[in-house]
Amino acid sequence: MNEPTVHRWPIRCTVNGSVQHLLVEPRRTALDVLRDELGLTGAHAGCEHGVCGACTILFDGEPVRACLLFGVQLDGAAVTTVEGLAAADGTLHPLQESFSAHHGLQCGFCTPGMLLSALDLLAHNPIPTEAEVREGLGGNLCRCTGYQQLVDAVLDAARGGTYDCT
Amino acid sequence: MKPAPFHYERPTTVAEAVAALAGGDGEREVKLLAGGQSLVPLLALRLARPATLVDLNRVEELRGIEVSGDHVRIGALTRHEVLHTDATVRSRLPLLATAAGHIGHRAIRTRGTIGGSLAHADPAAELPTGCLALGAELEIAGPAGRRTIPVGTLFDGPLSTTLPADELIVAVRVPVDMGRRPFGFAELTRRAGDFALVVASVTIAVDADGGCRAATVAVGGVGGSARLIGPAARALIGTRLADGAVDAAVAEVDRAIRPFDDLHASAEYRRAMAALMVRRAIGAARGAR
Numbered sequence: 036m037n038e039p040t041v042h043r044w045p046i047r048c049t050v051n052g053s054v055q056h057l058l059v060e061p062r063r064t065a066l067d068v069l070r071d072e073l074g075l076t077g078a079h080a081g082c083e084h085g086v087c088g089a090c091t092i093l094f095d096g097e098p099v100r101a102c103l104l105f106g107v108q109l110d111g112a113a114v115t116t117v118e119g120l121a122a123a124d125g126t127l128h129p130l131q132e133s134f135s136a137h138h139g140l141q142c143g144f145c146t147p148g149m150l151l152s153a154l155d156l157l158a159h160n161p162i163p164t165e166a167e168v169r170e171g172l173g174g175n176l177c178r179c180t181g182y183q184q185l186v187d188a189v190l191d192a193a194r195g196g197t198y199d200c201t
Numbered sequence: 202m203k204p205a206p207f208h209y210e211r212p213t214t215v216a217e218a219v220a221a222l223a224g225g226d227g228e229r230e231v232k233l234l235a236g237g238q239s240l241v242p243l244l245a246l247r248l249a250r251p252a253t254l255v256d257l258n259r260v261e262e263l264r265g266i267e268v269s270g271d272h273v274r275i276g277a278l279t280r281h282e283v284l285h286t287d288a289t290v291r292s293r294l295p296l297l298a299t300a301a302g303h304i305g306h307r308a309i310r311t312r313g314t315i316g317g318s319l320a321h322a323d324p325a326a327e328l329p330t331g332c333l334a335l336g337a338e339l340e341i342a343g344p345a346g347r348r349t350i351p352v353g354t355l356f357d358g359p360l361s362t363t364l365p366a367d368e369l370i371v372a373v374r375v376p377v378d379m380g381r382r383p384f385g386f387a388e389l390t391r392r393a394g395d396f397a398l399v400v401a402s403v404t405i406a407v408d409a410d411g412g413c414r415a416a417t418v419a420v421g422g423v424g425g426s427a428r429l430i431g432p433a434a435r436a437l438i439g440t441r442l443a444d445g446a447v448d449a450a451v452a453e454v455d456r457a458i459r460p461f462d463d464l465h466a467s468a469e470y471r472r473a474m475a476a477l478m479v480r481r482a483i484g485a486a487r488g489a490r
């Protein structure tokens with residue numbers, strides 16, 4: 036079969052606060068671009084078809100599946116990945132601290148997506164009920180924790196501070 | 202799990218999008234990309250291998266929600282999350298706002314669009330039954346210009362529509378008076394955020410003396426396409442919506458549907474649940490009079 040000739044698109048986007056100029060092949064997903072072009076391997080490639088949530092990032096402040104967005108669609112956008120959560124000196128984000136304190140991770144594969152979904156939840160609903168936390172994390176699968184520690188971590192983080200997605 | 206190569210186009214107007222679609226033929230498929238929440242998985246699994254993707258996300262004309270005259274016009278690119286939270290939709294078309302809130306998870310709703318959901322035509326999707334029950338019409342653009350069709354003529358079996366490959370959905374128009382009706386929405390899912398096993402949307406219109414003047418009953422997940430069940434609506438019209446009338450409507454649904462067995466549920470179970478969901482939706486509409 037004749038593969039169409041590859042035309043790369045120039046894009047400009049802001050990733051974790053720094054401006055990036057890239058040349059991307061359209062079929063590469065935003066997840067591929069973040070991981071392979073920018074070396075940001077925090078967003079994980081789990082299922083690569085929208086089911087697991089391991090690739091969740093914030094795209095112009097809203098949670099999206101990076102595996103269902105193309106890299107060219109990052110043009111003009113601002114993106115936050117898990118690498119953008121901790122402070123420059125490595126001090127963990129309060130949500131990360133809470134995940135650590137409550138054993139909200141074991142292997143860590145789901146953690147980047149969980150953290151960003153949790154951040155989005157708390158930004159919109161600062162004092163969620165347990166049921167609301169479970170629903171807020173419902174699009175992210177974890178094969179290790181059994182979820183209880185994750186829910187505890189998010190509820191505790193909610194008590195300890197206020198959050199926003201910008 | 203990586204899409205095959207494709208050409209990418211990024212129109213900014215409906216006219217440009219229509220022109221880009223016109224480049225396709227049987228050999229070289231051209232596909233529209235809206236939220237990507239159904240199409241990109243198909244590309245990743247290589248169940249779809251279009252030669253060109255036309256990204257609609259920069260077409261301003263496909264955005265926006267406005268009340269104009271006797272209908273609410275919803276741009277095809279309206280995200281599920283916007284439909285769920287927008288003040289106009291919540292007050293004018295609460296059935297659609299409710300249905301949109303049941304779709305997937307927030308990270309799906311922030312991207313997925315009403316135009317994409319209707320065009321994808323999943324029989325178990327929420328918005329098709331909502332749009333059917335509300336008597337929605339679709340504004341379509343193609344090489345021959347614009348036309349308007351009732352949403353009921355769009356669906357043509359699982360994941361298939363009557364929309365020609367060179368046309369696109371520009372907007373969904375819902376009559377304001379349909380949006381005002383008491384409504385019910387009910388769905389059965391295994392987990393929050395899943396596609397429905399069965400989904401039902403119902404509207405009723407009631408006279409001052411309590412008689413049911415008009416009704417719509419739409420179901421999904423129990424056959425190839427979401428559809429209106431006319432006989433069920435007629436079983437309610439002219440009654441005072443007592444339990445016997447509800448039983449009669451549910452019996453009409455049972456007669457009309459042809460559910461299938463699949464991995465998720467047996468046909469028999471879907472049939473029983475369709476009766477229950479329709480009963481709940483009618484009950485909710487009756488309670489909201």
Ligand SMILES: Cc1cc2nc3c(=O)[nH]c(=O)nc-3n(C[C@H](O)[C@H](O)[C@H](O)COP(=O)(O)OP(=O)(O)OC[C@H]3O[C@@H](n4cnc5c(N)ncnc54)[C@H](O)[C@@H]3O)c2cc1C
Pocket residue numbers: 084085086232233234235236237238239240241257277278303304305306309312313314315316317318320321323325326327328368369370371394395396397
């Ligand atoms: C994990 C997950 C869970 C989900 N859960 C649900 C659920 O519970 N309920 C549900 O209903 N959906 C669910 N979805 C699907 C979601 O609702 C999609 O948003 C929707 O089915 C397609 O909309 P889209 O904008 O993403 O379209 P796309 O994926 O971009 O496109 C889908 C199809 O529509 C065509 N198309 C798009 N826009 C137009 C247009 N304007 N005119 C003509 N054709 C067009 C495309 O060419 C393509 O063929 C889920 C998806 C995922 C990944």
Ligand code: FES
Pocket residue numbers: 079080081082083084085086087088089090091100101102103
């Ligand atoms: S890798 Fe994106 S949802 Fe699983």
Ligand code: FES
Pocket residue numbers: 139140141142143144145146176177178179180
């Ligand atoms: S910690 Fe292992 S998948 Fe969640």
